Amino acid sequence: MNFRKLFTAFAFVCAGVSSAQTVSAPLTLDPAVRYGVLENGLTYYIRKNNYPEKQAEFYIAQKVGSIQEEEEQRGLAHFLEHMCFNGTEHFPGNSLVKYLERIGVKFGENLNAYTSIDETVYNISSVPVTQPGAIDSCLLILHDWSNALLLENEEIDKERGVIHEEWRMSSSASKRMFERSLPKLIPDSRYGLRMPIGLMSVVDNFDPKVLRDYYHRWYRPDLQGIIVVGDINVDEMEQKIKKTFSHIKKAVNPEPRVYLQVADNAQPISVSEQDPEQTLTVVQVMFKHNVWPDSLKNKVEYFLDKVQGSMALSIINERLADLTSKADVPFAGASCGDGNFLVAKTKGAFDVTIVPKDGMLDEAVKQVMAEVYRADRYGFTESELERVRANFISSLESIYQNKEKIQNQSLVNEYVQHFLNGEPSPGIEAEYPLFSEIYRSITLDQVNARYKQWVANNDTNLVVYTVSPQKEGVVKPTAEHMLQLVQEARSIDLGAYQDEVNDRPLIASLPEPGKIVKERPERFGFTEWRLSNGVKVWFKKTDYQANEVVMRAFSPGGTGYYSGDDLIQLNFFNEVIGASGVSGFKQTELAKKLAGKQVSVAPYLSGRREGLQGGANPKDLKTLFELIYLSFQEPYRDDEAVASVLNQVREVLRNREADPMHAFNDSVSVALYGHHPRLVFIRPEMVDQVNYGRILEIYKERFADASDFTFVFCGNFDEDSLRAYSEKYLATLPALYRKEKPVDTKMYKLKGEHSIVYSEPMQTPQCQAVRAWYGPLKLNLKNKLACEILGQVLSIRYVEVIREEMGAAYSLGASSRVNMTTADKPEYMLQIFAPLKPELSDSALQVMDEELHQIAEHGIADSYLNKVKEFLLKSAREQFKQNGTWMGALCTYKDYGVDVLTDYEKAVESITTDDLRKMAARIWKDHNKATVKILPAE
Ligand SMILES: [Zn+2]
Structure with missing residues (x-):
């Protein structure tokens, strides 16, 4: 039973637009941001924000990446990123890392960078600004990164080995296949040949001068953005930025930064790859489409388009999830997405990812694609749209409710995206009314039309990419065959979609409420209630997050009560219970039932305890209690959904051995505990020994008695409501007054x-x-x-x-x-x-x-x-x-x-x-x- 709802995490990054009346009025940058461009072309964003207090983020974003590398420079954009931590004008050697660590900025965690094909971004995060000199030093570091790297031969040579090890560590079956396929997936383009990690033949041997050439050519103010967000004085910061960066010379006749275009393909592209270490077959069907030019993104139409697209995606993914929960489908997973076409930011793609079950490739691709085409042919239904609408509105309300506590990190990300990709960032006060109106007024026709634009019923711009395990006895699916499957799916007519919903109330009837029989203060500002059935409640009201109530519940017991054959059952407990429904509702029905609510409750079983964890938006506190109450009822036995999940587990286990690391964790357990009888090493054939009935029995046993449970609530709730709900939903839980203690299973680590x-x-x-x-x-x-x-x-x-x-x-x-x-x-x-x-x-x-x-x-x-x-x-x-x-x-x-x-x-x-x-x-x-x-x- 997993009540975790699919949250529609709609990022504000792509925000911007107003109501229908003001269509096309450009959206301005959030007035709370100080924005400017220096004489030399350097852009800056400064924003005061108090969450967390006394800290700030210092970023430099560069419109520079591996795409600008020449053939003999492949891998050097990323190499250069590493050199930023190995000697700069004001921080020679490794003194930069040493200095920042001294003020509590941890290398790797708070101090980091990434290089991708079209951009490179460096960050100094969670800087304690009350440390004397910290602000000036961080600006100086950004300054050195932008323009004053030492790039000494000796340091370069030392870093070759580190990067070679980074390549080794990140090398995997999927990476290798992707690198081999990319030139075919994006033919005749540099995009196909510029994975940022580059070539080790270059990394190991390049002449340092080649690196310096790249640096001087591309690290220049007109391609750089400085972003500072946090507990700082904006005016002072602006002066400091001007002082620190103005003297950097403007590039003379700079080479233009060209964003390569990806050509359309009139004929379909299909690529099939294999690797001996690949464990699953995965098919990706992509429909290429144009993207919004950065210069037009601050328009209403861009936002409308984004919302329509997000809503269409939510609905098609809900359909695919429903389908996946059926036992007899030929695939273990299927989902849709929309974003950049592979690595190219200049082209978009709507994509369908399909993971077929062993030996069922053809059926899987046809069935999933037929579902994708059905939505194109018949559209979505009003009831589906209404649920998505409710979820979107609910997420928006929650974000707005917490607007005083927006994290520095999330604001920085918006400005980085504004600088690099022209994503609008008008600020929460402007976005809230705009989004509200759009969400409420969007129509089914608009969402259907948006989806139709994505899913073309022809071969133009169609790209199919298939990866599969390379092993004896398995025939490689040919590129032609894969394409043919997609084409065949177009003519399958599944008929209009029937949206199945369960209209019953969550809880049909409740017993008479119980009572709070005792109240006393607890440590750390908590209060304890004893309820009439023995349940204990600890709670503390806080305002750390305006939109959050966190819940934990636990009771002594746990897996230690079971041994022998049950140990196998316990290993599948989470998957099986997670796929089961809750009193009267299948898991998929419950997700629909909870549309518009932000709430989750999930049961767990650990070695020494059973319990629940979850939380809710304050407005959904009642639903949180209802779900807790239902957790103590018998789960809904859903043989189909459980069979489906077990099939997925079986698929994963069956091919796992192709992965050289498959036995690593088991070996760690043996090194620590020896061959202890309680250690179970999962094998594919164990899936057949799973006994659903026994797992439900264990669940019922563990949650039969609430009297030794403690519930902890912390967050922004209303105490009177908490009191009423505790009496109504917790004091009425079943009580057997068992006295359970954790069992010592004698699983001790080996000595020596x-x-x-x-x-x-x-x-x-x-x-x-x-x-x-x-x-x-x-x-x-x-x-x-x-x-x-x-x-x-x-x-x-x-x-x-x-x-x-x-x-x-x-x-x-x-x-x-x-x-x-x-x-x-x-x-x-x-x-x-x-x-x-x-x-x-x-x-x-x-x-x-x-x-x-x-x-x-x-x-x-x-x-x-x-x-x-x-x-x-x-x-x-x-x-x-x-x-x-x-x-x-x-x-x-x-x-x-x-x-x-x-x-x-x-x-x-x-x-x-x-x-x-x-x-x-x-x-x-x-x-x-x-x-x-x-x-x-x-
Ligand atoms: Zn790296």
Whole structure:
């Protein structure tokens, strides 16, 4: 039973338009944004925003990407992006990263960049602006990125290895096939030959001068946008930006930035590819279409078009989801989308993605495409449109309700899109009335017409891309055959669509309400109610998010109560229950029933508990309680939907072995626990052993007794309503007064050192390694922090040594936490995950040990500790304004008597390098260490 609704996350990025009367009036940029263009052509956006407080985002977006590379530069746009972190005029060597980490800006997490075909974007995020000098330094960094990279030979040579490892790590079956197919999918175009990762032959060998050429040619003010959003003074910021960037010289006779056009195709294009590591067959049918020129996007018509399209997509995807939930369909999944045509921003495509079941390729493609064509032929229905309308309006209301708490991040994204792609950004106050009217006035004819424009009933601009596993006994589907299937589907007439809805009320009748029998204050500003049936409620009203109420519920019990044959059932529990309906409603009917509501409730079963998690918009609080109430009823047995989900699982499992990493997680479990009888390794044939009846029985058993349940609510609710609903929906839940406790399943981690090393054939040779240290640890705030900080300090060291010095990895990290074992005992676990260069994997693992041992013997320099402290303190200030933090802290306190919130900041400050040394020494001495490593087979 999964009540998670399909939210229509309609991004405001593509906003802009007004009501029908003012059609074509251009939309202006949000007046709250200070916008300007300097003499040299550099554009800037500045916006004050207080969420989160005392922080700001610093971005530079560039209309530059791999598309501008010449043949001998393939991969250098991305290489250049890396060089921005390896030496600039004001931040030589690696001092840029070091400086930012010192003020709590974490490399990789807050400090990052990406390069794509048409753009490159750099960000310094969550900068604590109260740190003296932070604002000036961040502007200086943006300045250096725009114009003052050192690009020293030695640093360039050091980075070649890192990028080679990034290529290795990101190489996958789908990437390889895509790269091979792209020149055929976009023929006669540079778009087909400019995947940003580039060619390793270039990365390994290029002459540094070639990189500098690219840099000087394309990194220039007329293609750059500076964006600063956050808790700052706009006037001051504008002066600073002018001061910092005005002296950069305007490009003389700059080469024009041309956006390549993608040609239409009169004849269909069909490409079929295979790879030995591909696990599923996937068919993508694309209908190319023109896109709005950037210069016309600030018009009403653009917005109308977007909304009509989004609504059409929602409806066709609802139809496909309904169809997928039927057991006997020949496909495991199908969905539609609309966006850029593959990698090209100058061409759009409506696309249909189909995942056929094994051996049912023809039927799958025909049936899904017939459904796509049916909507073109007969249109959508009024009842479908009404549900989508309700969902869109509801999302809009929710966003507007929370308008004071819009995140810096989401505003930055709007301005980046405004700069790079001309997406309008008129601001929430302008968008709200415009959207409201459009949503309410849109007609079925408009949505149908929009869809018709997408789905052409001919071969013009049709592109079919098929990927499949390359294995013995499997015939490769030919490109011609795939095309023929799509063409055949056009003549299948399914007749008009019948929209099936279930009109019954969610709850037919309720028992007499129960009572709140006791009220008392709880820690952290919560209140506790005891209800007449034994249920406990903890709640705290907050205004962190105006549009949010978060709910968690838990009860001692969990999977520990079951063993033997039931263990297999438990492994499929979530899928099966997720596909089942809820009292009287199939899952698909429920989604329709909840149109216009923002609410979700999902049950879970963990090792030690059963419970529910979910939340709602405050206006849907009542529905949240109704869904909770229904969770304690018998789920709706939907054999068809469950068979459909199990078929999907079977498809995935059957071909999984083509993926060299398929056994990795199982190996990690064995390294930690040995061959413990409770460990179940999922095999395809186990799907046939799933017993739906038994799973429902387990569900009923777990949720038969609410008397030992605790419900926690945190957020922006009305307390009187919460009281009334608690008495009506929670105090009436069934109570058996069972006394359950978590069961110790004796799943203890092995003592001592254990490692599993094995090899698999691979297309791209790579090594994957996990190393974990663990042992018992008393739970208190100090231990928790020392443990966590040690993990982060080690992460920084590993990046310095294994990535930067050795070039043995692209991304790796350590994390360490205190958790509860099934025996209810606290335990630390320090874990490192690293994709490694195979030849250097032994030495990299050795470094992991040496660095830990080093700290255990000699401690670590203060500078490392202080970086992590700054980051934790900054993050804490943000987390204290999140409902989940308070709920979690209360639960930890109630369970283990440990207060992890009060004095948190003081506790962070008080951690010393000696605390870290002791923690490391303890880990080193315990010496419980598990390692799993997979290598490429010779
Ligand atoms: Zn990279």
